[in-house]
Amino acid sequence: MSALEDKFRELDKKNREALKGGGDERIEKQHAAGKLTARERLEILLDKGSFTEIDKMVKHRCSDFGMGEKKIPGDGIVSGHGKIDGRLVFAIAQDFTVFGGTMSRANAEKVVKVMNLAMRMGAPVISLNDSGGARIQEGVQSLAGYADIFHSNVKASGVIPQISAILGPCAGGAVYSPALTDFIVMTKENSYMFVTGPDVISAVTHETVTKQELGGAMTHNSKSGVAHLVAENDEDSMMMIRELTGFLPSNNMEDPPVRPFAGDVSEVDESLLNLVPADPNKPYDMMTLIESVVDDHNFFEIMPHYAKNIITGFGRFAGKPAGIVANQPAFLAGSLDINSSVKGARFVRFCDSFNIPLIILEDVPGFLPGINQEFGGIIKHGAKLLYAFSEATVPKITVITRKSYGGAYCVMASKHIGADVNLAFPTAEIAVMGPEGAVNIIFRNKTDSEKRKAVEDYRKAFANPYKAAELGYIDEIINPSETRAKLITALEMTQNKSVSSISKKHGNMPL
Ligand code: HXC
Secondary structure (H helix, E strand, O other), rough: OHHHHHHHHHHHHHHHHOOOOHHHOHHHHHOOOOOOHHHHHHHHHOOOOEEHHHHHOOOOOOOHHHHOOOOOOOOOEEEEEEOOOOEEEEEEEEOOHHHHHEEEEHHHHHHHHHHHHHHHHOOOEEEEOOOOOOOOHHHHHHHHHHHHHHHHHHHOOOOEEEEEOOOOEEEEEEEEOOOOOOOEEEOOOOOOEEEEOHHEEEEEEOOOHHHHHHHHHHHHHEEEOOEEEEOOHHHHHHHHHHHHHHHOOOOEEEOOEEEEEEEEOOOOOHHHHHHHOOOOOOOOOHHHHHHOOHHHHHEEEEOOOOOOEEEEEEEOOOOEEEEEEEEOOHHHHHHHHHHHHHHHHHHHHHHHHOOOOOEEEEOOEEEEEHHHHHHHHHHHEEEHHHHHHHOOOOOOEEEEEEEEEEEHHHHHHHHOOOOOOOEEEEOOEEOOHHHHHHHHHHOOOOOOOHHHHHHHHHHHHHOOOOOHHHHOOOOOEOHHHHHHHHHHHHHHHHOOOOOOOOOOOOOOOOO
């Protein structure tokens, strides 16, 4: 055998060793727990054969607590780049089969290296989390590694899309890396996230809770609002991420990717004529309108289980992605409360960071009244949504379907805070407040029959879109059946929008 052949054999051996991760026994344990390995996950996430691994021979440098004897190539992270639908992405997958996927100094360096590459190349970074957290044997070096990653997450924010999947444990300060990313997908059975686990909680507050109750997928998708999507299992979460990236540009200098669209852009949907009920207090499902206006009725909802009184998500219009923010009259009458304001604001800011136009479908009776809302700070949280819409310089196209009352009129991308196109259905009611509330204030001393008459007068005078249209606050009152065509025209008209901003370091959003 020649010396050269020897070298290739050695390379082959080392490569094979690296691909084994923590070994067969731990891989079996991973499968028995209903989880895939890091490499199996990447195979599903990325286009077939597109993954190029970086740093697969990196080993940790710790010799404390017997770690000097235990070294596994890759050291608990599988990272590199590949493609999703032919587009470059970077991926970082924690390998639970290697030291529980824990964070060593060497692992952190691998993560930061890939994130820096992703920023330089202008491509999204996808992190697959499944880890016991900071590697205890490495002490402060592990914490330093986490802090370096957090710093990279912050630097990358608004530059490249960052997506996290939680596919196993994610505990302690480790949660802050996914928390700093744009989207978090969690698997239903196997994932959990918490800062302090059930044992610590029990010791400190004497509360009893399971891991799933405390930090499982449904907890973070429906209660805390930390996560954005729930997946059935590892495979499903990888497919969700693939679909999500299809709506996003690779970086903040690009426009979102356009899909060829051969369908009809002037489609009329007569069923929308009956969408808004004659009775202004009757709910209806705003999702019907959304699904009618997007291409192929395909809407990718973000945070579908949280603050259902506002709907956020992505759709395409004649092939071009847009972000949709819609009040949902079927929940809490579509009113804005703390949670929906924060949900909406974060989504708006994401879209604005990445040049994704915004479509706002509005039916909002106002901010939700209540002592809890006031004590909880609805003033500052509502201000987040106002700030986000106002600050956004991407095209903003608003359609008022029914109610647009009070402060919520101003907040939901009104003309006054920079919306480019403001449309209304003939059923729109644009006023300081609803007829009953208004009459109870300005005619509080009148008799009941006088009040009833006053409500009718008020409804005729104010609960319609015509005054706003007279003033130019509404550009056009449209036939609901033509909403899709109107939106596509508005998106085309605004596609080269350019806005110059006043120079400043950054604003001071009411956090
Ligand atoms: C070193 C760890 C480890 C850790 C797990 N392992 N966590 N090694 N440091 N933090 C090792 C285990 O010893 C084991 O090694 C292997 O990983 C797999 O773990 P198991 O316990 O066998 O797996 P499982 O039963 O599935 O339990 C998983 C687990 C549990 C729930 C994650 O391991 C666990 O509770 N670990 C500790 C979690 C934790 O408290 N981390 C610190 C959080 S604080 P062997 O060799 O036996 O296979 C933190 C701070 C970050 O992370 C701060 C950032 C600012």
